[in-house]
Amino acid sequence: MMLSALLGPIFHLSPFIPAGTTLGILGLMTLDTLSWKGKGLTLLLDFFASAEDRQRIIHHEAGHFLAAYCLGIPINDYTLSAWEAIKKGQPGIGCVQFNDTFLAEQKILETPLIIERFSTVLMSGIAAEIVIYGQANGGEEDRQNLRELMIVSGINQNHYQTKANWSILQAKNLIIRNQETYEELVKMMEKRQSVADCYQLLQEKLKQN
Template sequence: MERTSLNLIAISVFVMTLSALLSPIFHISPFIPAVATLGILGLVSVDSLSWQSKGLTLVLGLLASPQERQRIIYHEAGHFLVAYCLGIPVTGYTLSAWEAFKQGQIGYGGVKFDLTLLSDLKVQETPLIFERFFTVWMAGIAAERVIYGNAIGGEQDRQILREMMKLAGILPQNYQQKERWAILQAKTLIEKHQDAYQSLGEMMAQGASVEDCYQGIQKKLSWQDKTEID
């Protein structure tokens, strides 16, 4: 069960206990908080078993504050920019579970990549393709650290990274070292291309297409190269 679901269950139990203690004082029927709490627990259980807690994620996404939404944009822009820099095609992106739901997907939202590059043939042709994907998956965490000094999101990214490292035949004892290396590589790219990164985030916030985002990045990087030469 997802950590968010467990937290909600713990809160529900606490509220039910507190309501039972305070109901005699405020003349509240203990039946009301009990039914409400059991209803919440039932919904959380169904959501966890049937949707892998995606329904709860959808609700929490709708209630996110502007600051939380901004952090998500910075996180996803990090994935997008680093993928572009490393030659991994982006096929689409969403910035919330609600956007993903409107597109017929049940998930957290995020940047989508061309995973056909991980086919056996492509891996043989480009042995370092796994290393590139490692960096891309850690780019959201790296982006948050660049902007905020810490990362709140990224647990799902870490889970995917571990699965990819397992697929690549990396030993478990080397996972943390590889993760730190990938975050450092991504952080270096984002800091090097700060103007392109900031511009990309603004475009993604406005719902720009992948093609328009590509053109925006190219324009910023071309200007950066021209400035460095001059």
């Protein structure tokens, strides 16, 4: 927009065009933020995502899925794109939806073992990216969820980084121990197989280990 304003006089471009376009874009961004909670921008970014980015999302969410299964936290559903998430009323670009009823029944905030397991599951997407790609590009929402879990659990926030690092290490070890199964899970999720089908794969494969 700045370039069009600077070069406008040369090409006889009215200054109202870049100004109007800028105001229009800012207006749409404001509407998206206030009314749609940023879903429009998320959808736009997802539309222009590269093939590698889409693969990262699948590997990230498969990490959550595998860890949740192994640690006994039930899964209701998963999404791997912004459009899928919007259709199912879920936030973000990709998401593994856990069974909230189960977590409530387990009194997660009063059970240290469940807190440890859920912390590992939250960091397992980041761990999966590190195992496959050497570093994690996503996971900020996972980190925020871990912070919130620590707050409501009464865990000192000064221990956040230690908690996050420990949970990532636990998740990495889990994925590496079951890497062949994890890769097959990635392929199934890429094909949008049902949660039940993914469960069956994990049940069969993990029995053999």
